[in-house]
Amino acid sequence: MAATNSVVSAIRVLEAVGERQPIGLSELARAVGLPKSTVQRTLLTLAEVGWCRVDEVSRWRLTYRAFAVGNQARDAGELRGRALPVLHELQLATGETIHLAAPDGRELVLIERLDTAHSLRAFLPLGHRIPLNASATGQAYLAACPAPVVDAYLAGGSLEERTRWTVTDPDALRARLAEVRARGWSVNPEGLSDGIAAVGAAILGADARPVGALSVSGPTVRMTEAVFDDHGRAAADAARRISRELGAPV
Numbered sequence: 001m002a003a004t005n006s007v008v009s010a011i012r013v014l015e016a017v018g019e020r021q022p023i024g025l026s027e028l029a030r031a032v033g034l035p036k037s038t039v040q041r042t043l044l045t046l047a048e049v050g051w052c053r054v055d056e057v058s059r060w061r062l063t064y065r066a067f068a069v070g071n072q073a074r075d076a077g078e079l080r081g082r083a084l085p086v087l088h089e090l091q092l093a094t095g096e097t098i099h100l101a102a103p104d105g106r107e108l109v110l111i112e113r114l115d116t117a118h119s120l121r122a123f124l125p126l127g128h129r130i131p132l133n134a135s136a137t138g139q140a141y142l143a144a145c146p147a148p149v150v151d152a153y154l155a156g157g158s159l160e161e162r163t164r165w166t167v168t169d170p171d172a173l174r175a176r177l178a179e180v181r182a183r184g185w186s187v188n189p190e191g192l193s194d195g196i197a198a199v200g201a202a203i204l205g206a207d208a209r210p211v212g213a214l215s216v217s218g219p220t221v222r223m224t225e226a227v228f229d230d231h232g233r234a235a236a237d238a239a240r241r242i243s244r245e246l247g248a249p250v
Helices: 002-020 025-032 036-048 064-073 079-094 136-144 147-155 170-183 225-245
Strands: 052-054 059-062 097-104 107-114 129-131 186-189 196-204 210-219
Touching (some): 036 052, 079 107, 079 210, 097 136, 107 136, 107 210, 136 196, 136 210, 210 225
Antiparallel strands (some): 107 129, 186 196, 196 210
16 A cells, blocks of 8 residues: 555656646645655655656756657547648648647646747647636537536536636536537637637547547637637538548548
8 A cells, every 4th residue: 555655646746746847845745735755755766767857956847758758648549640630731721829639537638739820829838738618629528528428527626717708607618518519619718818719629539429629729819709710610620530530420
């Protein structure tokens, strides 16, 4: 049991470093809810095996070993590899930033980003965790899920608020998901980040269940209501093409 607890603690510390890096020992101990002595031993072990490093002011970061393993994991299900050619076409057609995300619990994880040439752009780092209720990708993903999955998500805890426009009321989110299903794509003005709007569409796997979602994102000065329909149709078409590549009956 002690060995199991040590592994669990190490994973918690590793994830917390990745989410908050660079981070000091005291802040990290508070974040994971463990004694400083335990966290310090864990960090020294992670450093010994090459997963973490400490800088000159005693702040901890992940190493490129963590990046290399994570990079292998992000296409374990072939989603990224099958999607990339279509995502490049979508980026050229819309001129905005394209995000590809895959599910992990109550969130999506960003596994690919194609940047716009505009200096003013939407930006999320690879590996960023995205709340389902707050994002265009998340709402598109949820809208494609069976009703019991949506019910379980809404019963699983409060909905995270990222901006004053984030949908945090369960009934309002259900209504938003109904709109997504009727329309064929999601529209999320400033729900995830202030000043950024996005449209999104779910990607289905061979069993017709969602395996991820994509979005077209940009600043609200360009991503206005006038382009939502055009970019939304483009996103939905791209998602259908990727879904077919994955064997979905669409």
